Amino acid sequence: MPPGNDGPTTHRFALRGRVVTLDESDTVLDDGVVYVGGRSIDAVLPAGAPAPRGFEDVAPVVTGGTVYPGLIELHNHLPYDVLPLWNVPKRYGNRSQWGGSGNPAYRTLVTGPMRVLGEDPDLMPAVVRYVEAKALVNGTTTTQGIALFSNAGARRMYRGIVRNVEETDDPELPEAASRIADVEAEDAEKFLARLKQSRRLLLHLAEGTDEAAREHFLALRIEEGRWAITENLVGIHCTGLAAEDFQILADHGASMVWSPLSNLLLYGRTADIAAARRAGVLIGLGSDWSVSGSKGLLGELKAARLAADAGEVDLGDRELVAMATRDAARILRWEHAVGSLRPGLRADLLITAGTADDPYTALVQARDTDIQLVVIDGIARYGLRDLVGALVSDGELEEVSGTGADDRVVNLDDAAGDPLVAGLTLAEATDRLTTALADLPALAARPPQPAPLTGALAGGLRWRLALDELAPTGAELRPRLTLSAAGRTHRTGPELGPVTAAVGALTPLRLDGLTASGDSSFGTVLAQEANLPADYGARLARLLT
Incomplete structure (x- = not known):
């Protein structure tokens, strides 16, 4: 806030x-x-x-x-923005194939490191400080927040210097949500009832390009002519949607968030933006996360420009800039304020x-x-x-x-900021994270020893980052509704799988640089990415640096 x-x-x-x-x-x-x-x-x-x-x-x-x-980002997994860009080894069809428990690389590069950082009382606030500064230096003034979880059962969203769409404490800026309770995620009628409340819901939808990805959208159909979709649904990614699906979204007033670089890196294809625009779907932008996305919105604008050109989409630069400003505000119902x-x-x-x-x-x-x-x-x-x-x-x-x-x-002066981060400089946060990521194997092997908490955090309260999909938490980032098709009934994924220890899998990592201009390895990896269209990675690297 x-x-x-x-x-x-x-x-x-x-x-x-x-x-x-x-x-x-x-x-x-x-x-x-x-x-x-x-x-x-x-x-x-x-x-x-x-x-x-x-x-x-x-x-x-x-x-x-x-x-x-100021640039308004509608999708990011902020805590993960300390991790370096992944050189994606192959093209995937949907979210479950690369992010599930069956992918050892995901545990090594994401799950293991973030579990170490997210539960350490010294490293957790360093993550918060670093990723917020990273948003700032890339021109972002509004993004998604960082969830914190306490041993007392209280859950709140990090409130910092950059605007947080999920925790505004401001009646002029209605709060959005990016998580839904399990029961709402798994029951279409309850999900529809949740959508009829006042909050916008920014939820992953149809992540991938195969039929399993599209099933996430088809499962929103309750019965003929009736869908669990309202103007409060903001679908993130939507890469698996067909042209007729975008028309259904538009007819129900829903909108979407486009993350082209992450989509191309993981799936070799991004959302059909031409079809979405023809249907009249309102579109915002998000850089997703540093593991498979841009450093921030300034970079994602370039990724979107190249993606539109590669797909021969009639999309002007004025429309692109609007996606990161005016149209993003409209999606949030903030157009009267930002x-x-x-x-x-x-x-x-x-x-x-x-x-x-x-x-x-x-x-x-x-x-x-x-x-x-x-x-x-x-x-x-x-x-x-x-x-x-x-x-x-x-x-x-x-x-x-x-x-x-x-x-x-x-x-970074902010008397109203979260006490977890107050007084922590960017330089100190950078030093802590650089050292920790270089020494991940040793940190992961430590026996759990809760460090003493002082000041505002005394009295037995402990906080940790509530990281996305490392383990079941009782809240979901996407609808996971029942779908009956081709003679079978099943829930749309992805499945989290069992919680696995990552101690033996961890290797030292480098802290992801704040900007593309200051991080030479980012452009090098980008130019080598195999799933991108021909010359896309090299051209994007040149535009960024």
Whole structure:
């Protein structure tokens, strides 16, 4: 949750540059000023217009860049973004084939490392700090949260500096969910009843390209003409859907999240975006996770551009940028608060270098080193030292290394932040994780010895990361409904399988770099990925670095 009244002091400021509003008219001011008062945008005006009331004595900061709404990510498995990109060995047909208990590589690269990190009281907050900073340095202002679980049975979502769609504590920003109770996941009528409540549900749907993947969608059919689908269903991936399936989604008001790089890496194919757009399905973007996806939304925009081109999909850069801003806000029912640059909306901003070229193409092609400033709720959180320093009246600025960009700082001051992470610098988090991942075999072999907790965590309470699908938790990330087809009745997968110890399987890993520009191995692995279309990986690596 952004800090609001408990965070760093906000003040009036103005930013001058090319302004891409993403409003309903797609207004672009070649030389404009965004006036920010506290948490919100007061005005967006041409540079030559008189300053609005209250800003007469505020000198606009000349950025020399282009101002966009902050990027809104609708799908990520954030805790896993410390892990490096997987060189996927073969093409899979559905989620169960690569992520289940029968894949030793999954235990070695994902399950084992995350179990070590997620249950260690020193490493868990380091993961939270690192992955949130990673979102920031890639231009993201809203993403999915990190679930924490306590031994007292309480479950809550991590609330940090980057907006969290699942825990907003803000009536203007209705919370979404990405998990459903087992009973709702396995009973179509109960699932439909859950969808009729007020929350959006961002759930994995038809992950893969074979018939088993599509069955996850077909199981939503309750009876002829009646589906367990409403406007609250936001289907993630949807790679297994046929053209007629997208029409059913659209007819019921549902939307989807597209993660093209992850889809291509795992399945060699992504969702039929042309069919989805013809049907009128509203589409957002998500980078999925670092194991098989982009570093963040700035990279996923490039992955989407190349995927659309490879599939000969008529999709312009303006539409792509809208998927990560205006349309994503509409999916969440947040369009009255974020996603555009308009008076009264929250001051979530992304500024990139330069004002040449088409403004939408410029963002799609921008590298992470082009990011000059990221503002969330009127607070400068990341960017060039001079720009962030000109806007932050309180808080400590920490230098950021390893991004490939010089003179960048991050502002992590947040009095309302989770006590697990308060006071932890990005540098310290990076050091802890680098050391731990390099020493995974030894850490995994340790006998369980709970470390003492102090301060706000005293009194016997212990927290750990609630990681996705390492073991049954009583909540699901996807519908797993009963399907009757071809003379058999079964539940749609994937099956979690038995919990397995990964002690003997673990090997040292490197911490995934914050940005593509600062992580040379990322581009090398990307260019070698076998499931991508011809030259896709090499072209994407060049665009990123």
